[in-house]
Amino acid sequence: MFKIGVMLESFRLPLQESIQAAGDLEVDGIQLYATGGETHFSKLQGSFLKDFCKRLADARLEVAAVCGDFGGHGFTIASENVKRIDDSKRVIELAGKLNSKVVTTHIGVLPHDPTHPRYQLMSKACKELGLFAVEHGITLAIETGPEPANVLRKFLDDLGPDSGVGVNFDPANLVMVCREDIPKAVEILAPYIVHTHAKDGKNLQPVDPEILYGIFAGDPKPEGYKIGDYILETPLGEGDVPFPAYLDALRKHGFNDGYLTIEREVGENPRHDIAIAVKYLKRL
Numbered sequence: 373m374f375k376i377g378v379m380l381e382s383f384r385l386p387l388q389e390s391i392q393a394a395g396d397l398e399v400d401g402i403q404l405y406a407t408g409g410e411t412h413f414s415k416l417q418g419s420f421l422k423d424f425c426k427r428l429a430d431a432r433l434e435v436a437a438v439c440g441d442f443g444g445h446g447f448t449i450a451s452e453n454v455k456r457i458d459d460s461k462r463v464i465e466l467a468g469k470l471n472s473k474v475v476t477t478h479i480g481v482l483p484h485d486p487t488h489p490r491y492q493l494m495s496k497a498c499k500e501l502g503l504f505a506v507e508h509g510i511t512l513a514i515e516t517g518p519e520p521a522n523v524l525r526k527f528l529d530d531l532g533p534d535s536g537v538g539v540n541f542d543p544a545n546l547v548m549v550c551r552e553d554i555p556k557a558v559e560i561l562a563p564y565i566v567h568t569h570a571k572d573g574k575n576l577q578p579v580d581p582e583i584l585y586g587i588f589a590g591d592p593k594p595e596g597y598k599i600g601d602y603i604l605e606t607p608l609g610e611g612d613v614p615f616p617a618y619l620d621a622l623r624k625h626g627f628n629d630g631y632l633t634i635e636r637e638v639g640e641n642p643r644h645d646i647a648i649a650v651k652y653l654k655r656l
């Protein structure tokens with residue numbers, strides 16, 4: 373049986389209210405951002421960490437994964453990588469204290485050409501963090517999104533066996549940005565999948581990942597560019613992610629008891645949308 377999780381920040385509530393909301397939904401676990409807000413890795417220490425863990429235990433929740441995404445352009449800018457890698461190591465250490473085995477992150481837009489200088493820069497960063505993660509019994513999970521599954525698979529294969537780097541499979545990102553066949557993408561990435569996001573969406577017209585993710589990173593928008601003209605995040609079951617076939621593919625390839633963690637980044641009533649998503653997944 374899959375486990376169902378919820379991204380705490382998706383509730384858009386204060387921390388304690390988010391924990392209570394997740395507990396009320398009777399899910400198995402939560403994912404939290406360790407890169408900002410009340411659960412920043414520098415704050416979630418000492419007595420606050422102990423109290424946080426107790427609140428989770430009281431709500432019968434475990435930590436499915438920790439999000440170590442610091443935004444921006446990921447690991448694609450050499451001058452930023454020293455601090456970004458060091459901060460990511462602190463997130464990995466926190467995940468260990470939370471008894472979580474997964475830290476998820478976006479690494480930036482991966483070039484298709486492995487000889488591209490940015491590809492090598494991203495590889496170097498992931499190798500260092502992956503080895504650090506292995507030392508702490510954790511997998512650094514790259515979230516799917518800006519590149520097709522086969523490009524990410526080659527990158528992971530190039531990192532080599534036992535690299536400590538895996539995949540956080542977000543089917544909505546692959547549908548919205550790359551128009552991927554989701555069951556096929558699962559087949560390609562299966563050996564590396566350690567966590568998933570339960571999210572849905574649609575692609576409205578072909579999109580350039582470099583432009584889209586550049587905007588997400590804070591780059592200026594091209595004149596007249598509207599993200600909503602290209603991608604649309606929807607409630608679960610209302611987008612183009614074929615969830616029954618997707619879950620069948622996960623089962624077929626051995627991801628039978630891992631997490632489907634609900635992430636809801638838009639919408640006026642996220643608590644309602646998350647509750648509907650939990651019911652939808654339980655029905656499946």
